Amino acid sequence: MKRSALFLLILTLGLTGCSGSYAVPGGGTASESGAAAGDVTGEEGAEDAGKSSAETDTASDGTPATTVKDPEAAIGDTIYLSSMDTEMTLTAYGSNRAEALAAARDEVLRLNDLFSVGLPGSDISRANRDGSVVMSEDTETLVRDSLALYEATGGLFDITIYPIMDLWGFTTQEFRVPPAEELAEALKRVGSDRLSFSENEHTLTLGEGQAIDLGAIAKGYTSARIMEIFREHGVTSAMVSLGGN
Numbered sequence: 001m002k003r004s005a006l007f008l009l010i011l012t013l014g015l016t017g018c019s020g021s022y023a024v025p026g027g028g029t030a031s032e033s034g035a036a037a038g039d040v041t042g043e044e045g046a047e048d049a050g051k052s053s054a055e056t057d058t059a060s061d062g063t064p065a066t067t068v069k070d071p072e073a074a075i076g077d078t079i080y081l082s083s084m085d086t087e088m089t090l091t092a093y094g095s096n097r098a099e100a101l102a103a104a105r106d107e108v109l110r111l112n113d114l115f116s117v118g119l120p121g122s123d124i125s126r127a128n129r130d131g132s133v134v135m136s137e138d139t140e141t142l143v144r145d146s147l148a149l150y151e152a153t154g155g156l157f158d159i160t161i162y163p164i165m166d167l168w169g170f171t172t173q174e175f176r177v178p179p180a181e182e183l184a185e186a187l188k189r190v191g192s193d194r195l196s197f198s199e200n201e202h203t204l205t206l207g208e209g210q211a212i213d214l215g216a217i218a219k220g221y222t223s224a225r226i227m228e229i230f231r232e233h234g235v236t237s238a239m240v241s242l243g244g245n
Contacts, residue, residue, distance in 0.1 A: 070094050073237070081105055083112045084219060086243025092230055093237040100233035104226045111225065114139050115218045117162070117171065127204055128162070128211040135202050142214050142221055143197060143204055149217075150192040162211040163189050171213075219243070 076093040079101050088108065092100045114136055116122045120129075127133035135143065149157040162171070163186040169175040178186075194207030206212065219242045230238050 070234075070236075072097075076237075077101060079105060081108065083108050084115070084222065084242070085215070086219070088243060089239075089241040090226065091239040092233075092235045094235050096233040097235060100230050100235045100238075103229050103233065107225055107229055108222060111138060111218070111222050115142070115214045117213050117215075124212060124214060127206060132203060132205040135204055138221075139214075140199075140202055140204075142217055143195075144199075145221075146214065146217055147192055147195065147197060155191070155193075157216065158190060158192050159212045159214055159216070160190050160192050160195065160206075160210050162213040163209070165213060166211070 072095040073093060075097070076091055077097045078089060078091040081088050081090075090101055090104055092104075094100075113119060113121070114123050115138075117124050117128065119125055123133055123135050123139040143159075146157065146159045150159075164183070165171055167178045167182060167186050189207070189209040189211075191207070194210060195212075196205040197203075198205075204212075223240050223242055226240050227238070
């Protein structure tokens with residue numbers, strides 16, 4: 001009888017020990033598996049909770065370096081807009097995402113006002129209409145890069161291709177297959193080597209009958225500007241889609 005009672009006592013103490021809990025430094029309790037009660041689990045969780053909005057690391061010189069974390073880094077917003085003859089989707093994450101997206105939208109619309117072939121007041125429309133234009137800084141950058149690409153590709157990249165695009169109806173959406181003789185005549189007006197670019201006066205002058213279109217380079221430039229704006233606003237994660245082309 002005494003042996004049975006002793007066995008039950010040992011068994012009870014053993015079971016109690018397996019399912020028991022103990023106090024952990026800083027308050028709270030933890031089971032013997034190491035899981036603490038509340039929001040913090042284990043030693044790693046306790047360290048993260050102590051850091052909350054800041055994480056302390058060690059710099060290369062051995063001194064502590066504190067990196068502030070964005071509590072909204074996983075929260076993203078998306079905006080949609082139609083510009084540059086395409087549909088655009090901009091997504092940004094972080095606490096400054098709203099300001100970053102608003103600034104990016106404004107920049108897209110501003111650049112479209114400069115580069116559009118359909119807006120009468122754009123740099124490109126004025127160049128095509130008047131034969132010469134004093135360019136804005138952004139337009140000058142694209143023209144300079146376009147002329148460099150013209151040379152680098154042996155004439156394959158050519159912003160003076162606009163008369164051919166117009167002949168096929170890409171500019172008016174009235175598509176047609178032009179006769180060979182019309183294409184041959186239009187090709188006489190194509191060639192960036194006939195453009196005159198003055199860096200001192202920031203002026204672009206077209207050859208007789210020429211017209212230009214920056215559509216092949218404008219969206220790439222615009223996407224780069226959007227990413228610059230995102231960085232300026234502290235956005236570290238984002239996605240930019242400027243249409244299918």
